[in-house]
Amino acid sequence: MTETVREAQPAADALLCEEAVRFTSELIRIDTSNRGGGDCRERPAAEYAAALLDEAGLQPRLLESAPGRANVVARIEGSEPDLPALLVHGHLDVVPAEAADWAVPPFSGEIRDGEVWGRGAIDMKDMDAMMIAVARGWARDGRRPRRDVVLAFTADEEDSAAAGSAWLAEHHRDLFEGCTEGISESGGYTVHTAAGQRLYPVAAGERGTAWLRLTADGRAGHGSKPNPSNAVTRLSTAMAAIGAHRWPLRMTPTVRAALIALAEATSTPLDPACLDDPAGTGVDEFVARLDPAAAALVAGTLRNSANPTMLQAGYKVNVIPGSAGGAVDGRVLPGGEEEFTATLDRLTGPHVAWEYQHREIPLQAPVDSPVFAAMRDALLAHDLGAHVVPYSMSGGTDAKQFSRLGITGYGFSPLRLPPGFDYHGLYHGVDERVPVQGLHFGVRVLDRFLSNVG
Incomplete structure (x- = not known):
């Protein structure tokens, strides 16, 4: 390895982390509150994501299921065409927020005390941002994943998914050709026990x-x-x-x-x-x-x-x-x-x-699969003291819709969180926020997993 390459790696890592944080903040500023019954407009966030992917040469498709209800899909070609493709999906809509209840305006994306604040910070514009940052990092470095990776940014997950993943699965199934597994929200985050263990639950099922x-x-x-x-x-x-x-x-x-x-x-x-x-x-x-x-x-x-x-x-x-x-x-x-x-x-x-x-429908996914093993390995590579455990989500995600295409879904949107951070309490809660260092950890883990999974 030359000295030039050695010097470039820290710079590339710093830009990867910086973009994950910046994109999270900027996505939060785009109010995509979903009040149900069709009262939502994800298109500005979809256009934002598509523009960043387009800059990386990925030719994203912006697909509108109804006026203002937009989705984005892009495929990154893998280096081993015999391997199945992998779907990575995140929703662009968020639940509403009452500004009077918040310490920080909920659509400010403000970075305060080492945390990015705002509605969607952990559900799930942070994952959207990490997906975009990893794809752009690969383009800059001239790297490709082993598998084809299909990125999907969806509308309407916080309601019925009818304008988002359900519509995509019904009308654009060709875009997901070859995908056998998918990853999305609610997994790969730190859970601290009183005894000091760090657990990382990876979702392999949903009620x-x-x-x-x-x-x-x-x-x-x-x-x-x-x-x-x-x-x-x-x-x-x-x-x-x-x-x-x-x-x-x-x-x-x-x-x-x-x-x-x-x-x-x-x-x-x-x-x-x-x-x-x-x-x-x-x-x-x-x-x-x-x-x-x-x-x-x-x-x-x-x-x-x-x-x-x-x-x-x-x-x-x-x-x-x-x-x-x-x-x-x-x-x-x-x-x-x-x-x-x-x-x-x-x-x-x-x-x-x-x-x-x-x-x-309820979902189940195997915990002895190569994909689960690759998620575990990526977490352990960045936290040697981690205990990776499978779990089933009590609620549901867009994985239910994509399962109709034969895609097995896992919950894996990695974040390293400090002790006392009320991750579950902030889902749909007041003062939702995500630690900057947690995003740095998450985007590195996501990069490693998507680069190496076979």
């Missing part, structure tokens, strides 16, 4: 989405009169039963692997026999013994769930309405769909009807 609409019918009447057919009472009884229900343990391969990995990483004894006990007592006791930060990675994915979230009924205090409605946020593990349906039928009873308002 399915089951958003429900409940309707209770009854007999309208005067509020002063007895009414055994009160729709509000019927709905309230069903909602209370749903909220109080204790779902049985449902052990998926991903959660099984997560429990074993967490036991090893945190030196917490685990009796393997409890993993096959449908009562779930042993698993619950094990999770209770785990460090709280480690326990949070699995506690929400041991069972199906259904949480009442909305109620609508009546228009006057002395009038019993003839109907009442409500909403329930249900989440379903792989293989748990029949159990979910039968349980809701039983809990709602004969006087309350329910239907799916929005439904999406």
Whole structure:
């Protein structure tokens, strides 16, 4: 290696890191708040991303599913054409933010105290920025990944994905030709335990989405009169039963692997026999013994769930309405769909009807795959003390839509976070922000992984 190359490497690394931070800040300044029901405009952010990729000679395609609802897709040719392609995707929309609640204006992208502040800082304009920075770094250095890498920047993930990944999967499947795996949000970040272990969860599964609409019918009447057919009472009884229900343990391969990995990483004894006990007592006791930060990675994915979230009924205090409605946020593990349906039928009873308002499939991905191994290796290369553990997400991502193209999805948007950083609390929360040093770590890890995965 010549001295010139040695000198160029630190400069290239510094520019890679600088761009990851700058692009995060600049993307945050583009307000892409998604209020649902089509009320969002991602196009300015899509044009921003496309322009940066175009500067790198990548010929991105800007694809508008509806006026203002834009997506960007670009393919980077790999050096080994016999290998399958890899999808790397991030959404451009964000949830709304109420400026009065924030210490820093939520769309300022301000860098303060070593952190980039603003809506989307961790969900997920940081990953969008790192994707762009890595692609531009390769172009500057004349490097290529081993696989073809397809970059996708999507609209509408924070609502139904109908204007984003779902539309792309239906109308532009040719752009994802050859992709067998994909990576996106919610994985590869630091979780600190009280004992000082650094865990890096990598998502290898997602619970399915089951958003429900409940309707209770009854007999309208005067509020002063007895009414055994009160729709509000019927709905309230069903909602209370749903909220109080204790779902049985449902052990998926991903959660099984997560429990074993967490036991090893945190030196917490685990009796393997409890993993096959449908009562779930042993698993619950094990999770209770785990460090709280480690326990949070699995506690929400041991069972199906259904949480009442909305109620609508009546228009006057002395009038019993003839109907009442409500909403329930249900989440379903792989293989748990029949159990979910039968349980809701039983809990709602004969006087309350329910239907799916929005439904999406659960996902699983193998944890013994070369792609998972490459993610683990990239994290360990930059943090020798890391413990990489698989986990299943309790919610969902655009990976559900791309799975319809046969693409296996993982959650991997790496960040090294300091102890006490409330990563999960900042998702959709007030004062969302991301550490500058975390972005530096993340873009280096992402570069290594995408360059080396075979």
